[in-house]
Amino acid sequence: MKVALIGYGKMGKTIEQILLDRGHQVVLIIDKDNLHDLNNTNLQQADVAIEFSNPESAVHNMLACFDAGTPVVCGSTGWLSRKEEIEKACTVKNAGLIHASNFSLGVNLFFELNRSLARLMHPHKEYAVQLTEIHHSAKLDAPSGTAISLAEQVMESYTEKARWVNSPSDNPADLYIESQRIDPAPGTHTITYSSPIDDISITHTAHSRQGFALGAVLAAEFLAGKKGIYTMRQVLGL
Template sequence: MKIALLGYGKMGKTIEQIALNRGHEVVLTVDKDDHDYDITQADVAIDFSIPTVAFNNISNCLKNGVPVVSGTTGWLDKYNDAVALCKEKNGAFIYASNYSLGVNIFFEMNKTLAKMMSALKQYNVSMEEIHHTQKLDAPSGTAISLAEDIISNNANFNEWKLDENGEAIIPITAKRIAEVPGTHTVKYDSEVDSITIEHVAHTRQGFALGAVIAAEWLADKTGVFTMNDVLGL
């Protein structure tokens, strides 16, 4: 499979190595300042760029009939536009806030726990996410996904806010510490006890492998998908 990498930072380079190890060919690498390139030489594109260029990267792929996997966060105000364009062009598109296979299992655990806790109003929920200092957005896309899944499955909470408590609010604390790939913690706390679930990434390898697996899965399909589709969850 011929892969275009849109975003060639640390994650892009890790994806490249895993793709090569799995027998694929990287035919194009695009950095944030590259504008004149031919995306059609690729069978599939993987976008791990930056928020300001992600939508343009995705649009370029869809307009040129190239399936695209995006893991860039911080651009989701234009997500519905990307979905509409994908449908208009009969293209193929996957967005995930996190491609780690373990994190996607963690997402399902979080939903199940949120449902179980819905009847227990004595518990307040809070979240913490920790990432490396180069991460541009806060809270992380993964933390937002976790919070929104809690809201969808637990009637006691209706919004999340960064560093802010309040009734029916899920407070999220975001920390930036050098060389931390990603840690996400969800905590339910009452006067008598606490329940905590946590995912700790040790390296970027898990995110990169999941993105390549998603690209392999998407290459011959049309439609808008999520990692749940890829993993059959």
């Protein structure tokens, strides 16, 4: 499989090593110093692109991949206000896309556990629900995309929650996500149900970037040669 890497920070370098270890070829690397190389001719060399840049660049990068006819796996977060626009563009261009707030196998299993626990807890009104996420200080967006996904999953059952918020709120329609930035934490997410009698919590703690990077590579292997919009649930058969 020939891969274009868009974004060559710590995550991009980890993904590159996993690609090489799995026998794939990196045919294009795009970073802030060679953005002019992000064009149709160069992208068309690749069977699939893996995009881990930043919220400001991600939309432009995905659109460039659609124009080139190159399926793209996007792991950037912080751009979801334009999700509808991107998914429409993907469909119009007959392109391929997987975007996820988190590609880790463990996190995607955790997502399933989160949905199930929320369904179990919702009838028990004595329990209040709250989310906490901890990341390193270089994390650009808060709350994390993973925390937002977890909150949205909780709200599938807690329909009385109208929105998530990133600061304490007395509004019962708000679901609070507490964001902490502590080095060198790669990422910890906790959902807690608290009552006057006891607390119930589930937590996922990442120990390194390897899990995220491997999941992105698995997604790329799944997406290569495909058209349409897919999710990590489909990649992992969940």
